[in-house]
Amino acid sequence: MSSHDEIVELLRENARYSVEDIARQTGSDRETVGAAIDELEADGVIRGYKAVVDREQLDDERVRAVVELNITLDRETSYDDVARRIAKFPKVDSLHLVSGDFDFMMEAEGDSMRELSNFISNKVAPVPEITQTVTHYVMTTYKEQGIEFGDGDDDDRLSVSP
Amino acid sequence: MKPAERVERVGPSGIRKFFELAEEMDDIISLGVGEPDFSAPWAAREAAIASLEQGKTSYTANRGRRELREEIATAMRSRYDLDYDVDEEILVTTGASEGLDLAFRALVDPGDTVAVAQPCYISYEPGVIFADGEVCSVSTRREDEFKLTYDLLREEGAADAEMLVYCYPNNPTGATMTGEELEEVAEFAREHDLTVLSDEIYAGLSYEHDHTSIATLPGMRERTIVFNGFSKEYAMTGLRLGYALGPPEAITAMNRIHQYTMLSAPTTAQYAAIEALRSCDDAVEEMHKKYNRRRQLVLSRFDEMGIDCFRAKGAFYAFPACPWDDADEFAEALLEETGVAVVPGTAFGDGGSDHLRVSYATGIADLKEALDRIERFIQ
Secondary structure: OOHHHHHHHHHHHOOOOOHHHHHHHHOOOHHHHHHHHHHHHHOOOOOOOOOOOOHHHOOOOOEEEEEEEEEOOOOOOOHHHHHHHHHOOOOEEEEEEOOOOOOEEEEEEEOOHHHHHHHHHHHHOOOOOEEEEEEEEOOOOOEEOOEEOOOOOOOOOOOEOO | OOOOHHHHOOOOOHHHHHHHHHHOOOOOEEOEOOOOOOOOOHHHHHHHHHHHHOOOOOOOOOOOOHHHHHHHHHHHHHHHOOOOOOOOOEEEEOHHHHHHHHHHHHHOOOOOEEEEEEOOOOOHHHHHHHOOOEEEEEEOOHHHOOOOOHHHHHHOOHHHOOEEEEEOOOOOOOOOOOHHHHHHHHHHHHHOOOEEEEEOOOOOOEOOOOOOOHHHOOOOHHHEEEEEEOOOOOOOHHHOOEEEEOOHHHHHHHHHHHHHHOOOOOHHHHHHHHHHHHHOHHHHHHHHHHHHHHHHHHHHHHHHHOOOOOOOOEOOEEOOEOOOOOHHHHHHHHHHHHOEEOEEHHHHOOOOOOEEEEEOOOOHHHHHHHHHHHHHHHO
16 A cells, blocks of 8 residues: 555544554655655645534534436536536536436535425426426434444453453 | 472562552553554454354364364464474363473473573463473573574583473563574474473564464474464454464373363354454454554664664564663652652562563554653653
């Protein structure tokens, strides 16, 4: 594993690891790790850092939906063109071109179901190339980005053992 | 009722006292645990569940399911160049600990001397004593990075012993030995006709060089019994499954005791182990990678704190010199004042008494917090 790959892996495990801790864990030094992170950010390999939040525990619970989008293209329009247009909306959290029965899988977040529905029907559906939308509201999240949302398992090992 | 004299000769383990102290406290961070913080790989657990669903709850062959012995033989050949016959030279045991006990009882006559490399896992000395053998302590030293050397074995009187037992990668020190370094031990064993019990339970957790088994060195196979198992590498401690590899006459003798006392190792665990060997390389690699990162974190932090700690290259232990003269006192004070448990080296016999065993079989967040507390404590 190259040192850059290892740094990315550690930041994906916990983006709040300090440069020093990454250096210690990889047997490197802080200057090398700091420079590598700068480079990864400049090259666009690392696009940002965000917290993984259990929204159910927020005072103002947000509403989230996974939306299937079907597209009909013409000679002048590509998937990229359509995607760029949709991705511009701040409510759109993620957007992927996927294989299978539909074209784009979009995740969007809003303050309420009404607001999110309005957004999808008034902003997304009218995009000329979009021929169909199917909206799935998220009811419960069990795991996100590798992090489980349960209570976690207690460490039931003996506190001291040979 | 009066216990037998040989039982009275063995005191309660030093770790027990410390365990009781730690149990009285809430919310401690323990760096005193001698087992993985991971659970067994899911595929192995699933295989155990499936075997129960299918009603596979009977005894197995005394030596263990043949299918499992075949997988063990294949894995040992490809990983460590160890070539053992499935029917005659492999015995599946209830943990490597049972294997060691069987070897002492099957191969040690009353009055025989067993050289025990120390500091070491707590069961070797009692095992020898229960077999009515005599212990010759061979204390490895900080300046040798706790490795065995020809000179050390000679100086400590191992030439008069019939048997030598040691463990590399080592618990509690984290020390490892390369093939070249083991050659000295092999030479000594050949010269003095020693039987060697090589506890290789941490073989899969070696971080800076490949693991070499002494049984692969010239003239050693016929005088060595190798012990390994699933507890550490596969995080299966509670399933209690290990194995011994050795010449047919030794394995047959050990199996004689095993068949009368244990009958066979736990059946459910054997099914888990078959699956572990067949399909869990990725899970093992992932755990190995995490241990290695933690190891480097711990070693760097001790270095930054000015604590003298040799570069441990295996298992999941660091073995720093104790900042105080008395390791027991230090560990007790550290526990009481900061809630961090480490085990004083005194619990593991001679040679490590002024050291501390620090286990990094703990998640990074707890590990960092514990190290921060240790740093504040010693300042």
